[in-house]
Amino acid sequence: MDKLKQLGIILGITFGSEVLYRLLKLPVPASVYGLLILFAALQSGLLKPEKIEATGNFLLVAMPVFFIAPGVNLMNIFDQVQPILWQALVLIFISTIVVTVITGKVADFILRKELDK
């Protein structure tokens, strides 16, 4: 029953953030509102982490499963992508490495400098 209640809270926040998204009409997706709402609820003590953690952690661990169907959709758009397939793969490959390295290196550099102070 406990986990069901936790799922209820999570879906309630998701619904609330969807409503906000439609009302505010900002180019901010629903999940960002939801993330901020849940964080504020936890930080203010309004919601104890134990009240949400079991189901929340389950959803986090299961995350890749939710991406299977969008990934399989590749078979539908393959014809559209085919003319630029190699270029697209090169672009994804190189830019992912660049972002990983730059983000990590900048963080490492500043953290080390602040430690030295």
Add this chain to the structure above:
Amino acid sequence: MNELLLNSMFFGSFLSLGVYLAAARLRQRFPSPLLNPLMLSIIVIIAILKLTGIEYEHYDRGAKYLTYFITPATICLAIPLYRQFHHLKKNYRAILLAILSGVLSGLICIFGLAYVMSFSKEHYVTFLPKSITTAIGIDLSKELGGNSTITVTAIVLTGIMGSVMGEWICKVFKIKHPISVGLALGTASHVLGTSKALEIGEIEGAMSSLSVAISGIMTIVFAGLFARLM
């Protein structure tokens, strides 16, 4: 047989979960980052659908219910974030600057490569949101005039790359601090990078969750400017 599957509401979700669990099991037996369960599942399911002639739409009739969980699961990233909030407070300058550099370098890199490989404007803007989470990326791609279906695939491929290679890239380039590793994975490869970061450690996971939200918002702000470059 086909008739039966076409009318089934649960065929797609059962196939997704069954194949994923088998793939996860395989990786347990042969631990290698190349055996990424998500990547394997996508390949195996495409093969199954192609071989049996079942159309994607029929598979997705059931599978889409799992896709709906992306939003509530993304919201739950607030939990590791809350647990590790003291790290954010102490290091907010490093964290914000690192994510900003990551987002900008990503957009510059996509512009440069798209320019060199002479992409059309539509294809170029389609790839601008590739590092952020699907929930944000689909809307952004549409707004910029891109093809949001291709964007989703690019986002999933980026996420798989991040979870397959992210840890290894950090090792090769000697990115050491747990905060830096988390930020790198989350900024480059959104929630799929984050699920990898959560496997590495709780600080990594929390920092990665944080980068998903912040890099998403920063990308919304800057992608519009970059879209005008071509």
